[in-house]
Amino acid sequence: MSGIRRKAWIVSIAAAVSLMAGVAVQADEPFRTLDEIKESGSINIGVFSDKSPFGYVDENGEYQGYDVYFANRLGEDLGVEINFVSTEAANRIEYLQTGKVDIILANFTVTEERAEEVTFALPYMNVALGVVSPEDAVVESLEDFPEDQQIIVISGTTAETYLEKNYPDIKLQKYDAYAEAKTALENGNAAAWANDNTEVIAFAVENEGFEVGIPSLGSQDTIAPAVAKGNDTLVDFINDEIVALAEESFFHKDYEETLIDTYGEEYENTLVIEGGLTDVPEDALETETEA
Amino acid sequence: MQSLGIDVLFKGINFQRLLGGLWVALRISLISVAISIVLGIIMGLLMVNGNKAVKAVCRVWLEIVRIMPQMVLLFVVYFGTTRVFGWNIPAEESAIIVFSFWGTAEMGDLVRGALISIPKIQYESAMALGMPTGTMYRYVILPQTIRRMIPLSINLITRMIKTTSLVMMIGIVEVLKVAQQIIEANRRTSPNAAFGVFGAVFLMYFCICWPISRLAAALEKRWSDEDPDSRRHGRKKDRKSSKKKTAGTLQTKAVS
Amino acid sequence: MRSYLPLYRDALLLTLRIGWQGVLLALILGIVCAAILQMRVPVLRTIVVIYVELFRNTPLLVQLFFLYFALPKIGIRMTPEMCGTLGLGLIGGAYMSETFRSGLDSIAPIQEESAVSLGMSRSQAFRYVILPQAVSSSVPGLVANVIFLLKETSVFSTISLMDLMFTAKDLIGMYAKTLECLTLLVIFYLIMLLPVSILGSVLERRMRYAEFGD
Numbered sequence: 001m002s003g004i005r006r007k008a009w010i011v012s013i014a015a016a017v018s019l020m021a022g023v024a025v026q027a028d029e030p031f032r033t034l035d036e037i038k039e040s041g042s043i044n045i046g047v048f049s050d051k052s053p054f055g056y057v058d059e060n061g062e063y064q065g066y067d068v069y070f071a072n073r074l075g076e077d078l079g080v081e082i083n084f085v086s087t088e089a090a091n092r093i094e095y096l097q098t099g100k101v102d103i104i105l106a107n108f109t110v111t112e113e114r115a116e117e118v119t120f121a122l123p124y125m126n127v128a129l130g131v132v133s134p135e136d137a138v139v140e141s142l143e144d145f146p147e148d149q150q151i152i153v154i155s156g157t158t159a160e161t162y163l164e165k166n167y168p169d170i171k172l173q174k175y176d177a178y179a180e181a182k183t184a185l186e187n188g189n190a191a192a193w194a195n196d197n198t199e200v201i202a203f204a205v206e207n208e209g210f211e212v213g214i215p216s217l218g219s220q221d222t223i224a225p226a227v228a229k230g231n232d233t234l235v236d237f238i239n240d241e242i243v244a245l246a247e248e249s250f251f252h253k254d255y256e257e258t259l260i261d262t263y264g265e266e267y268e269n270t271l272v273i274e275g276g277l278t279d280v281p282e283d284a285l286e287t288e289t290e291a
Numbered sequence: 292m293q294s295l296g297i298d299v300l301f302k303g304i305n306f307q308r309l310l311g312g313l314w315v316a317l318r319i320s321l322i323s324v325a326i327s328i329v330l331g332i333i334m335g336l337l338m339v340n341g342n343k344a345v346k347a348v349c350r351v352w353l354e355i356v357r358i359m360p361q362m363v364l365l366f367v368v369y370f371g372t373t374r375v376f377g378w379n380i381p382a383e384e385s386a387i388i389v390f391s392f393w394g395t396a397e398m399g400d401l402v403r404g405a406l407i408s409i410p411k412i413q414y415e416s417a418m419a420l421g422m423p424t425g426t427m428y429r430y431v432i433l434p435q436t437i438r439r440m441i442p443l444s445i446n447l448i449t450r451m452i453k454t455t456s457l458v459m460m461i462g463i464v465e466v467l468k469v470a471q472q473i474i475e476a477n478r479r480t481s482p483n484a485a486f487g488v489f490g491a492v493f494l495m496y497f498c499i500c501w502p503i504s505r506l507a508a509a510l511e512k513r514w515s516d517e518d519p520d521s522r523r524h525g526r527k528k529d530r531k532s533s534k535k536k537t538a539g540t541l542q543t544k545a546v547s
Numbered sequence: 548m549r550s551y552l553p554l555y556r557d558a559l560l561l562t563l564r565i566g567w568q569g570v571l572l573a574l575i576l577g578i579v580c581a582a583i584l585q586m587r588v589p590v591l592r593t594i595v596v597i598y599v600e601l602f603r604n605t606p607l608l609v610q611l612f613f614l615y616f617a618l619p620k621i622g623i624r625m626t627p628e629m630c631g632t633l634g635l636g637l638i639g640g641a642y643m644s645e646t647f648r649s650g651l652d653s654i655a656p657i658q659e660e661s662a663v664s665l666g667m668s669r670s671q672a673f674r675y676v677i678l679p680q681a682v683s684s685s686v687p688g689l690v691a692n693v694i695f696l697l698k699e700t701s702v703f704s705t706i707s708l709m710d711l712m713f714t715a716k717d718l719i720g721m722y723a724k725t726l727e728c729l730t731l732l733v734i735f736y737l738i739m740l741l742p743v744s745i746l747g748s749v750l751e752r753r754m755r756y757a758e759f760g761d
Contacts, residue, residue: 030379049464050475057472059303086464090720095462097723098373100381117723155713156720173627173707174717176460179471180616180705182478183485187619189627189707206479295620357694358740359733360701362712367729370719374726449604456606457702467612486620489613493605500604 030099031228034237037102042081045071046101049086050179053202053262054107066258067105070124070225073250074103077241088176090156093117096228103234104226107196109158111221119229121238122276123222124251129159130197131214132185132204138213139192145170149191152181159194162218185210196223198271202262222278239276246275296487299477308473309488312466313495319386319458320451326387327394327451328444334395335402349399356396362457364389369461386458390451397447405439406432442511449500449507456496466492551718551728555735558714563739565628565708566697569635573696574689576636577643581681584644585651586673595644602641608702610634615706627706639696646692650685651677690747697740711735 037043047067048055055065063071063084075082085101092108095101096118109127110120131151133139142163145151150173153160163170173190175181182203185193193200197215204210227234245251251272263271300306338349369385372378380388409432417427459467470492474484580595602610611634615627625633654677662672704713715732719725 030373030377049468050471052475052478056476057469058476059305059473061304061308086462086468088462090716091462092720093723094370094719094725098370099379100373100462113722152707155717160717161721174709174713175707176705176716177471179475180707183474183616184707186482187616188624189619207482354744358698358744359736360698360712362701363732363736366712366715367733370725371729453604453606456608459608467609470612483620486617489609489617493609493613496605496609497601501600504604 029230030097031231032102033231034233038078038080042083043075043078044083044085044101046085046087046092046095046104046106047071048106048178050177051107051199053258066254067107069254069258071105074238074241089154090176092156096226099228102227107223108226109196109221110224111158117229118226119231119235121225121227121235122242123224123273123278124242125223125273126271127196127198127221127223129162129194129217130200130212131192131194131217132200132210132212133192135209135211137191138211140213142167142170152185152190152193154178154181154195157195158221163194205262222273242276249274296481296484299473299481299484300487300491305473308469309466309491312464312469315463316455316458316465317452319383320390320455323387323390323394324448324451326391327398330391330395331398332402334399335406338399338403339406353396353400356393361389361393361454362460364392365457365461382461382463385461386463394447394451398444401440401443402436405436408439409435438514442507445503445507449503452500453496466495551731554714555711555731558709558711559735559739561708562700562710565631565635565703566700568632569639570693570696572632572636573639573643576640577647580640580644581647581651582673584648599641599644602638607634607638607699608705610638611702611706627708630706631703631708635696635699639692642692646685646688647681650681653684654680687751690750694740694743694747697743
């Protein structure tokens with residue numbers, strides 16, 4: 001019996017020591033550089049798997065959508081396999097900071113707060129916020145939003161931060177996943193859904209009985225790929241890609257492949273950003289204030 | 292009110308994808324169960340035979356597992372360890388760590404319960420016959436312990452399987468996430484897909500867990516009927532022992 | 548970190564409110580189902596068996612998804628809070644009925660026989676003789692069930708209830724202060740469940756004392 005006892009002691013001491021060692025030895029940078037990714041032969045890209053038409057999985061189990069189209073091109077030009085990682089809105093920063101993905105290409109809006117946590121590459125799409133609601137009770141303004149009603153938002157999105165900051169009295173109904181939020185709206189669990197306007201417009205187009213009462217809310221923002229803070233080699237590669245791809249109007253082609261069914265042609269020039277060139281001045285990334 | 296989304300299940304490879312998602316959840320629980328059984332037996336032996344410090348550590352461990360929701364543990368391991376230690380543990384490994392951590396404690400407690408339920412006379416007789424400790428455990432105590440434990444351990448398996456539905460929360464694409472993806476991809480053509488698809492997931496879990504828990508119940512019944520203790524003694528004693536056993540069983544059945 | 552405290556406190560209150568509503572519903576359902584099984588009421592008995600097996604052998608998360616996202620498709624609509632309470636009550640009822648039933652099984656048949664021979668009706672015997680004993684012998688199982696149910700509330704976040712888990716996830720998503728949020732999460736679950744767990748141990752010890760005393 002004393003043998004068991006001694007062993008137990010050794011085990012517990014060993015466990016304690018290794019715990020302390022873990023605390024003491026902080027890991028080096030959590031991210032992988034461009035060379036490390038190339039060497040490993042595969043890249044982990046975080047995308048949505050339930051946000052049609054930007055990132056979703058079709059009935060054959062393949063990732064599809066506007067973001068995914070670009071991701072595929074990045075992988076191709078890098079010459080590595082792509083390992084798509086399904087992400088929720090609220091996990092995006094976390095996945096980058098903990099090295100669980102190399103790039104986030106999940107409709108990630110550039111904001112000042114986020115730019116403190118991750119590094120954004122050049123933008124590839126314009127976005128603002130929008131609000132969609134059922135046709136028979138269209139929400140056209142948030143100023144006199146009834147107290148006994150709720151607006152659906154997705155946890156970790158810019159719509160959530162914006163409404164919490166600017167309309168603190170409006171009750172929010174928060175979901176983790178796009179699929180949950182949309183089903184809840186369909187089921188009539190709330191008066192409206194606030195999200196990126198691209199997304200709410202798509203929802204109204206694809207689902208009968210819904211209308212976008214507020215097509216643009218808050219500031220005009222952009223959507224860009226993001227990498228872990230300080231992963232310069234990777235962000236430089238992505239930026240070079242985005243600039244070079246303008247030659248072949250890549251993002252217009254992307255739009256025509258993935259988004260045109262939903263939006264038609266009328267949104268092509270308002271949504272797409274080619275070569276990272278926005279109408280706003282170059283330093284907008286630094287001075288962006290609104291969610 | 293068309294279709295209710297049953298058709299969506301059979302579009303493309305959707306049904307296989309759901310089954311694939313279920314397999315992801317099952318694989319995690321089976322690996323965790325295997326680890327838990329091995330480590331749990333060691334822990335149970337330590338909880339009975341260890342010194343005070345070891346017992347205290349085991350108790351604290353068990354108490355943590357009993358109190359903390361598995362979801363919290365998943366988040367702590369998946370997101371927390373990277374922050375504190377810089378370990379980058381992939382989602383599936385995190386899940387296996389959490390479920391094994393939980394399963395080992397529960398299993399350890401089951402083993403402990405089974406060990407102390409073996410009447411002292413069994414130990415004493417074995418010793419009186421001059422058996423060394425190892426032989427005594429190998430031939431006398433463990434066979435009886437295992438028989439008492441097996442039904443409860445099988446219950447632990449179904450609880451593991453059920454709890455793996457939580458791994459969706461740390462980004463593992465298992466059956467529920469696949470269900471959401473299917474609903475999302477077909478929202479335009481079948482807006483009611485949520486009914487058929489979530490209904491299918493519900494039935495899938497039932498079809499897996501129900502036979503396993505029936506098996507556990509059947510084994511428990513058969514072995515407790517055969518239990519020589521309960522036949523030989525008078526009614527009053529019989530009642531007491533069954534009462535105690537009931538309480539123990541429930542305790543473990545319930546905490547899932 | 549301090550600025551998050553009110554959020555966590557509200558979340559704790561919500562978790563407790565729905566948790567206890569659910570537990571209460573579970574207790575009532577459990578007693579009713581156990582009584583139906585014990586008294587072998589035809590038809591109802593089959594329904595109860597099916598209900599108990601269905602809900603004991605599926606995860607709460609899947610049940611909630613079905614109740615909240617799927618049922619509205621056939622016209623049954625609930626608020627998130629109703630849905631959470633009902634979900635918890637249904638899964639809890641299945642577990643509680645098993646607990647009570649085992650408690651009832653532990654009561655020797657002679658108790659009922661004696662009561663009936665004293666002139667009580669079967670339902671009187673159940674109400675005044677069997678049930679009180681069964682409840683007291685089920686206490687450890689009941690406490691375990693309560694802890695289990697309160698823990699299970701952590702999946703409520705998926706149906707937009709702002710419980711502790713949701714608050715932590717939400718704050719992580721908005722401000723990326725992972726460590727603080729997770730620490731608070733663990734602390735608040737301890738605040739909620741440690742007292743219940745201690746109470747459970749005390750009750751169990753007293754039960755054992757009563758048992759030895761008889």
